[in-house]
Amino acid sequence: MKISCTAVLLSAFGFASFAAQGAEIAEDQSQILTRPDSPASGRYFRPPLEREIPDNAFGKLVQEGRAIFVDTKNRAPEYVGNGLSCGNCHLEQGRRANSAPLWAAYTMYPAYRKKNDRVNSYTERLQGCFQFSMNGKAPEAESRVIAALTAYSYWLAMGAPTGQELPGRAYPEVPPPAGGFDLAKGERIYADQCAICHGADGEGQKAGENYVFPPLWGADSFNWGAGMHRINTAAAFIKENMPLGKGGTLSDEDAWHVAAFMNSHERPQDPRLIDGSVEKTRDKYHANDGVNLYGMVVNGRMLGQGVE
Amino acid sequence: MILRYGPIAGIFLVCAVHAQAPADVYSRGGANPAAVACASCHGAQGEGMEAGGFPRLAGLPADYIKKQLADFASGARANPIMQPIASALTREEIDTLAAMLTAQAYPEVAPVGKGAEVQELGETLALRGAWDRNIPECVACHGPGGRGVGEVFPPLAGQPAQYLAAQLIAWQQGTRTNDPNDLMGHIGRSLTADEIEAVSKYFAGLKK
Numbered sequence: 001m002k003i004s005c006t007a008v009l010l011s012a013f014g015f016a017s018f019a020a021q022g023a024e025i026a027e028d029q030s031q032i033l034t035r036p037d038s039p040a041s042g043r044y045f046r047p048p049l050e051r052e053i054p055d056n057a058f059g060k061l062v063q064e065g066r067a068i069f070v071d072t073k074n075r076a077p078e079y080v081g082n083g084l085s086c087g088n089c090h091l092e093q094g095r096r097a098n099s100a101p102l103w104a105a106y107t108m109y110p111a112y113r114k115k116n117d118r119v120n121s122y123t124e125r126l127q128g129c130f131q132f133s134m135n136g137k138a139p140e141a142e143s144r145v146i147a148a149l150t151a152y153s154y155w156l157a158m159g160a161p162t163g164q165e166l167p168g169r170a171y172p173e174v175p176p177p178a179g180g181f182d183l184a185k186g187e188r189i190y191a192d193q194c195a196i197c198h199g200a201d202g203e204g205q206k207a208g209e210n211y212v213f214p215p216l217w218g219a220d221s222f223n224w225g226a227g228m229h230r231i232n233t234a235a236a237f238i239k240e241n242m243p244l245g246k247g248g249t250l251s252d253e254d255a256w257h258v259a260a261f262m263n264s265h266e267r268p269q270d271p272r273l274i275d276g277s278v279e280k281t282r283d284k285y286h287a288n289d290g291v292n293l294y295g296m297v298v299n300g301r302m303l304g305q306g307v308e
Numbered sequence: 309m310i311l312r313y314g315p316i317a318g319i320f321l322v323c324a325v326h327a328q329a330p331a332d333v334y335s336r337g338g339a340n341p342a343a344v345a346c347a348s349c350h351g352a353q354g355e356g357m358e359a360g361g362f363p364r365l366a367g368l369p370a371d372y373i374k375k376q377l378a379d380f381a382s383g384a385r386a387n388p389i390m391q392p393i394a395s396a397l398t399r400e401e402i403d404t405l406a407a408m409l410t411a412q413a414y415p416e417v418a419p420v421g422k423g424a425e426v427q428e429l430g431e432t433l434a435l436r437g438a439w440d441r442n443i444p445e446c447v448a449c450h451g452p453g454g455r456g457v458g459e460v461f462p463p464l465a466g467q468p469a470q471y472l473a474a475q476l477i478a479w480q481q482g483t484r485t486n487d488p489n490d491l492m493g494h495i496g497r498s499l500t501a502d503e504i505e506a507v508s509k510y511f512a513g514l515k516k
Contacts, residue, residue, distance in 0.1 A: 207451030
């Protein structure tokens with residue numbers, strides 16, 4: 001499995017610009033880069049315990065938000081267009097440090113995001129998750145779903161300082177392999193470490209109607225606009241959190257190879273598609289968005305066509 | 309002469325057929341006498357035997373059953389009772405047993421998942437995990453209600469508590485090492501005795 005020459009060149013260019021952005025990235029909350037030498041676990045903010053949720057109207061809304069977060073497809077079905085739950089990428093119900101915890105996100109909004117080129121409220125940030133990661137429809141700002149998820153985020157962040165980038169935020173950045181990523185190696189790692197849960201073709205696994213193991217590509221996965229479509233973001237997530245319960249066991253290189261393999265497959269179209277053109281969409285939204293394969297030719301096919 | 313030997317030949321023929329028929333391997337044992345009848349410990353219908361801690365087999369995934377029998381034989385899943393039995397079963401007997409057992413229904417269980425609220429230690433482990441020790445929610449792999457997922461992640465709901473606890477202890481002690489990528493081994497090694505008891509009772513109690 002090889003990427004075409006064009007793709008390699010573009011990919012190398014993409015990475016160079018990604019690295020160069022490091023200094024100014026704090027301005028932009030589209031893609032959060034956390035240094036790999038993150039502090040020891042004792043220094044992470046500790047969100048309140050679930051049993052401390054107050055027994056009142058606020059507490060009920062918090063509990064409702066928590067339930068939506070881990071069972072999104074069933075509890076907010078009108079806004080979810082795939083088989084995922086928020087909790088698939090934010091482990092331990094959005095509590096876990098280095099797994100994009102909600103307590104570290106909530107306190108950073110409102111914030112500018114290059115992704116949509118404006119200052120976003122936390123509500124808009126949540127709406128973005130539904131539009132891209134959940135390949136669905138943004139819940140209305142006044143909806144119960146937004147109210148509940150906001151209450152849950154706020155409750156998790158109670159006691160955390162506002163406007164400070166907290167340790168354990170996002171996923172710790174993983175340095176890319178010196179020789180670039182290798183899709184063939186990624187395919188082997190996937191077969192050895194991932195397929196047992198996520199399926200031989202990334203299709204996930206269900207119990208009854210519900211996905212237990214999330215689909216990683218294809219029609220029921222996140223779309224081309226989701227942050228996880230970036231290989232650098234996926235590598236960081238995988239290194240820290242996968243295989244489930246065995247985070248930190250893959251090498252940096254292997255995390256990149258397997259992330260690249262995952263993201264070299266077709267998935268639902270970026271809802272920001274411009275004039276039906278993958279090229280135009282790549283130029284505007286993907287060319288400077290970390291390392292990604294949208295609009296690249298892999299195995300003779302241009303990625304980014306989307307799947308229904 | 310012909311009349312005298314006819315019935316004897318007929319009896320032999322019937323015996324040979326019996327040894328390969330799935331229901332009979334289950335209830336009477338395999339061709340090799342060491343392959344004793346499954347039913348003597350796992351119940352007449354494969355429903356398991358709670359008092360002895362013998363697990364339910366009816367409704368388990370076929371590939372899971374075949375893998376466990378192979379692993380008993382090889383010792384990857386060390387078990388002094390099952391080792392000689394699994395070793396004495398022929399491949400055909402194993403295939404027919406797995407097909408017969410998987411065709412039976414597993415009891416319906418409410419699909420309680422991570423969205424549910426928790427109180428007790430067992431359900432907390434099952435639905436929340438213990439992430440400070442990298443222990444995922446049991447339902448994250450075994451499915452809501454512990455109903456099992458696919459061919460690899462077996463159902464836990466309704467299995468005898470004694471059986472479930474024995475497996476967790478076997479992973480903890482390294483006498484069961486046949487889980488893919490040590491996925492259960494590292495969990496078993498991280499659980500306390502109280503947690504093992506509580507989570508085993510939780511899943512054992514999930515039956516209608």
